[in-house]
Amino acid sequence: MTDKQTAELPQxxxxxxxxxxxxxxxxxxVTELTIRKPKSGALRxxxxxxxxxxxxxxxxxxxxRITxxxxxxxxxxxMDPADLVQCGGVVAGFLLPRKAREGSE
Structure with missing residues (x-):
């Protein structure tokens, strides 16, 4: 796969x-959580x-709203602070625009 094809894969x-x-x-x-990408309503x-x-x-x-x-x-x-940081990092990552995500990879 080329870099361009990789960048075009959906999040x-x-x-x-x-x-x-x-x-x-x-x-x-509960040993693991599934966090879904929030829609705007979940961020109200x-x-x-x-x-x-x-x-x-x-x-x-x-x-x-999203776990x-x-x-x-x-x-x-x-929740253990380390677990909260993990969850927060996932949520913050979902909110970044594609160009910002591409720049961090």
């Missing part, structure tokens, strides 16, 4: 994050700059 609509510290939900243990009520800067409040608002299994705000508040 994935979901990304899986393996949690360093699993989330315990009663008898269920937050400033895009806050999401791009991985602001905790912004991520606490957006992640319950599978869906996380509660309380679960995000209890």
């Amino acid at each position: 994935p609509l979901t990304e899986t994050v393996e949690l360093d510290v699993p989330i315990q939900r009663g008898s269920q243990t 009520g937050v400033a895009l700059t806050d999401v791009l800067q991985m602001d905790v409040t912004a991520l606490t608002t957006v992640l319950p 599978q299994p869906s996380l509660s705000k309380a679960e995000i508040g209890d």
Whole structure:
């Protein structure tokens, strides 16, 4: 594949994050999350700059809308900081325009 063909491949609509510290939900243990690329409606009520800067409040608002299994705000508040950074990086990456993503590869 040429560089141009590689650059034209669509961005994935979901990304899986393996949690360093699993989330315990009663008898269920969540070890990984699937994060889907947010549509504009999932970003309502937050400033895009806050999401791009991985602001905790912004991520606490957006992640319950785009994670599978869906996380509660309380679960995000209890999440290991390293896992929150991983999730925030995925979300921020989804928001970058194609040209910005190409420049970072």
